[in-house]
Every structure is written in C-alpha cells, then in structure tokens.
Amino acid sequence: MANALTTTCYVVLAAVVVVYAQRKSQLGARVQYEHRDTDVTMQCGTLASEASVTWKVNGTDVKAERREEGPQLILFNVDVSHNGLYSCFQNPNGERRDQINLRIGTPPKRPVVTCRSNTYPKGFYCSWHLTPPPDIPTEFEVNVEHNLRVLEVERDTVHKNRCKVKFPELFSSVPYRVNVTAINALGSAYTVISFEESSIVKPDPPEKVVVTPIPNRVQRLEVTWNNPSTWPDVDNFPLKYFLRYRPLIRDEWQHVELTETTRHTITDAYAGKEYIIQLAAKDMEIGTWSEWSVAVYATPWWYEPKPITSTTEAEVIIENCSTTPPSAKPEHRLAAGVPALFSSPHLLLASLLLFIMW
Amino acid sequence: MSRGKAVCCAQLTLLLAAVVGCVQVPDLSLTLTSERTTIERTYELTKYLEHQLKDIKDTYLSYLGPPFSDPDFSPPRPNSSSLSVPSAATRVELWRGLENGARLAQNQRAYRVLLCAMRELARSTLCPYLQSSLLHFCSGLNGLLGSITGLMRSLGYTPPQLGDVPLPLPGDGQPLLTERPASNEFSRKVEGFWVLRELQSWLWRSAKDFNRLKKRLKA
Numbered sequence: 001m002a003n004a005l006t007t008t009c010y011v012v013l014a015a016v017v018v019v020y021a022q023r024k025s026q027l028g029a030r031v032q033y034e035h036r037d038t039d040v041t042m043q044c045g046t047l048a049s050e051a052s053v054t055w056k057v058n059g060t061d062v063k064a065e066r067r068e069e070g071p072q073l074i075l076f077n078v079d080v081s082h083n084g085l086y087s088c089f090q091n092p093n094g095e096r097r098d099q100i101n102l103r104i105g106t107p108p109k110r111p112v113v114t115c116r117s118n119t120y121p122k123g124f125y126c127s128w129h130l131t132p133p134p135d136i137p138t139e140f141e142v143n144v145e146h147n148l149r150v151l152e153v154e155r156d157t158v159h160k161n162r163c164k165v166k167f168p169e170l171f172s173s174v175p176y177r178v179n180v181t182a183i184n185a186l187g188s189a190y191t192v193i194s195f196e197e198s199s200i201v202k203p204d205p206p207e208k209v210v211v212t213p214i215p216n217r218v219q220r221l222e223v224t225w226n227n228p229s230t231w232p233d234v235d236n237f238p239l240k241y242f243l244r245y246r247p248l249i250r251d252e253w254q255h256v257e258l259t260e261t262t263r264h265t266i267t268d269a270y271a272g273k274e275y276i277i278q279l280a281a282k283d284m285e286i287g288t289w290s291e292w293s294v295a296v297y298a299t300p301w302w303y304e305p306k307p308i309t310s311t312t313e314a315e316v317i318i319e320n321c322s323t324t325p326p327s328a329k330p331e332h333r334l335a336a337g338v339p340a341l342f343s344s345p346h347l348l349l350a351s352l353l354l355f356i357m358w
Numbered sequence: 359m360s361r362g363k364a365v366c367c368a369q370l371t372l373l374l375a376a377v378v379g380c381v382q383v384p385d386l387s388l389t390l391t392s393e394r395t396t397i398e399r400t401y402e403l404t405k406y407l408e409h410q411l412k413d414i415k416d417t418y419l420s421y422l423g424p425p426f427s428d429p430d431f432s433p434p435r436p437n438s439s440s441l442s443v444p445s446a447a448t449r450v451e452l453w454r455g456l457e458n459g460a461r462l463a464q465n466q467r468a469y470r471v472l473l474c475a476m477r478e479l480a481r482s483t484l485c486p487y488l489q490s491s492l493l494h495f496c497s498g499l500n501g502l503l504g505s506i507t508g509l510m511r512s513l514g515y516t517p518p519q520l521g522d523v524p525l526p527l528p529g530d531g532q533p534l535l536t537e538r539p540a541s542n543e544f545s546r547k548v549e550g551f552w553v554l555r556e557l558q559s560w561l562w563r564s565a566k567d568f569n570r571l572k573k574r575l576k577a
Contacts, residue, residue: 171446171563173555285565
C-alpha cells in the first residue's frame, strides 16, 4: 500500500517536471516568421561559421529538403508544414545552443471591410477579414473619420475583427471613411472604404414570428411578430415589413408589404396545406432590407372529423377565393372625425329630443 | 294649432342648438385630425420629391461631367461663406427633443434657402432638358414649402419672416451660389453638387420629422 502511494507520487512528480521542462524550453525559444514559398535560413545562436551542429524539429530529425552549412540550416520552398520548434545541438558534446519556433505565413493582403448599422440611430459596426488567411498572428488598426473629425472606435472584446462606432450626428450628407490596416511580421496592407449614413442601415430580421390558424377559417393564418430587439427606437425610426408566404407544395412566394403594424392575417391560404412564412424589416426611409427571419411553418385550421353517430352537419365556412386582400381594421377606414361625433353627449341629447318630439 | 306649432318650433330650435353644439365641442380634435392629414400628405410629398431628386441628381452629375459623374466622388463641402445652404445634420438628442414649432420652422427655413439655390442651379444650367426638369422639380419643392408654411399657421406657429432668416436671400441682392469673379468653374460645380446633396439629406430628414410630428399630435 505504501509502495503504491510512493509510486503514484513519483509518477505525478515526473509528469510535473516534464511539463515544466517543456514549457521552459518553449519559453526560451525565439519566433522566426518567414514567407511561404521562399528559402529560409536558421542560424544556431552565435556560433562561428566552422561550428558543427545537429538540428532537430519538435524533438525528431529534420526530414524536409534542406542544406546544412556550419551553424546554419537552410530549408527550401517552405510552407506551413515546415512550422515547428527547431533545436540545434553543438557537436560533439550535444549541448543545445538555440531554439527557434519557425512560423511560415504571408504578409496580409488588403482586408475586406464591411460596415453596417443594425442599431440606427445609435451607431454602426465594421467587420473585416483577410483572404487568404496569413497563417501568422496579424493585428489590425482601425481609423474612422467623418467631417474631418476622427471618431472613437470601440474594439470588440470577443471578435478581433470587429469594432463599433457611435453616430456623431444624424442626417449627415458627409460620408464616413473607415481605414483598416492589417499588420504582421511580414508586412502590412490597408483598405479604405467610404459610405454615407443612409446606405449602411440594415436592421436585424423581425423576431418571435408566430403563425396561428384561426378556428373555423380554413383559408386564414394569423401572423404576429416583434421588432428586432437590436433596433433601439421604433417610434421615431419606424420600420416597414415584408412578409412572404407560400405553401410547401409551391415554389412561388406571395408578398405583402406592411407598415405600422406587427400583425397580419393571410386570407388566401390553401385549405389544409402547410405553409412557410418569413418576414423582413427595413427602416421606412433609408437603407436596405434585413435578412429573412427564421421560417415558421403552419397549417390553416381544418375541422375535426365528427364521429359517425352524430346527427348534426358540421359547419364549414369556406371563404370565397376571390375575396379582396385583407382589410385593415374596420375602424381605421372611418373618417377620423366621425368617432368623435358619435361619442358626443350632445348628439345623444339631440336624439333624445327627437324621440320626445315623435 | 298655433300652440302646437310653437312647441314644434321650440323643439326644432333645441335640436338645432344641440347639433351645433356637437359640431363645435370636438372642434379641436377635428382640427388636429385635419393637421394629421396634412402632415401625412406632406410626408408623401417629401417621399415623392426624394424619388424625383434621385433621377435629376444622376442626370445633373452626368451633365457636370467627370469627376462629378464618377460614382464615389465626394468633394469637400464648401465653407459656409461660399455655400449657405443649411445642413440637415443634427445630434440625435437635439433632434428628438425638438418642439413641434421649432421642428417645422427648421424645415421651413431650410426649404426656403434650398428652393432659391435650386432655382439658381436651374437658371445656370445650359442644357434645356435638364433646366426644365430642374424647374419642374422646383415647383414641387415650392409646393412642399407652402404645405409646411400652411401647417405652421394652422397649428398656431408663426412662420419665420424673411427678416428672420440669417442667411442671404436673392431678394437681398446677394446670390446663394456666389459669383465671385475669382471663383472658378470647378468650385461652382462643387457648390451645385452640394446643393443637391444637402437637398437629398433634407428630404430624408423631413420624412422623419413629419413622422415624428404625426406621432406627437396623435398623443
């Protein structure tokens, strides 16, 4: 028992020592960044040109095409497969003299930058990426300018390739200029894009789209949705919506454009067929349509089959196929002054007087 | 018989008085309703003008030629001494907090200046087709201005008088697009470019302004 305990202790201790040694060895290594498809020379410390060394990569022999000249190791036509921790040991004593962490990559190409505002009028965000990826660590510098002023840029804490900027003003005629510079050990490249406030506004799609069948109405579906939660001020910056729907059996969509509402009743659905419904949103005045919302599937109401013993006929209300498009709520159609008139107590008095007269 | 007639007349008078009362008491809400309709119509007019302006702007920029006709060309805005059209740009909090009268007044002032600038632009255009398009657009813009002024009056605001506008008007003998002898052709083209750009921004801003007004009057 004591022996087992001692053995375990020794094993644990050995593991700790190995891990520590590995980390220490890596920390001692210097990084060398090199361009792919070139020939790379690695120098073993400060040894003289007559010195003789042995090279290892990641603890094993170097198998790639190479030439060894004194303290130098030359690799040809490198690519990412040459990445590794190269160590050189002086002959004949085998003392390790240097460690190089070789990383092959490319200087950055011009970043592809896009900016968008889904939180209008709060601000916009920009995101970028490099094509092709440079394979070595690359940093980015972002500058945003408007009306000869430099704006404050908030870098995203999670995404290295994103930043946020607040709109300094609204209804601006002056374009914004965004400069993104990519920098790594092998070079740098920048892209400048220019855009107007109105062109980058694109909301997120509507949320919580719910489609419910309407009892006893075999051609109707009621659709309700919420504004995208990222849109901060729908009262002053109202959205308009685009609803599209089709039965799964057909390919053509039907479209309805809606304003100042977050509900709509489809009245021309095919009875008994499953439908797919989606919504998109856009600022009333500017910008572009959002992406389509998550698709919702629904089937219009169909009556429950009654048991055969029942003597009553099921009531089925079939809509006329040529009904006009869904009307707005009836009360909106009335002349605006009429409801006020009907609710006046004076008219009631007048009616009472008329009644008395007769 | 005459007593019956008298009773009948009295009842009719009472009824008429009641009806007249009905019409008079909800007067305020009726008036606001007609204002809301005017606002809606003015909103539609700004959308229509915005749409028209897009076409005219494209034609005008082709007329100006390169580099103005290049898609992403954006010259720096001339300073306010050479170009006095107002900018629609404003800070969010300021815009939100604008009181109805002030909001309308800002629009009214802007379109008075912009209308004059557009008329001058039309006058100095050498292409007859483009000139007639611009003049036609100006008549629409004039309609918008009239609509805003009328709306201000019916809501009980005093539209700013000529003297209130701190910017020079043609009536004062000073043109909006300056005709300094030293000013070159390119500067004048830049000024024309910016008149169209500021007008575009104002039409967009007005749509938002009228929407806000509509909501505030509904409350």
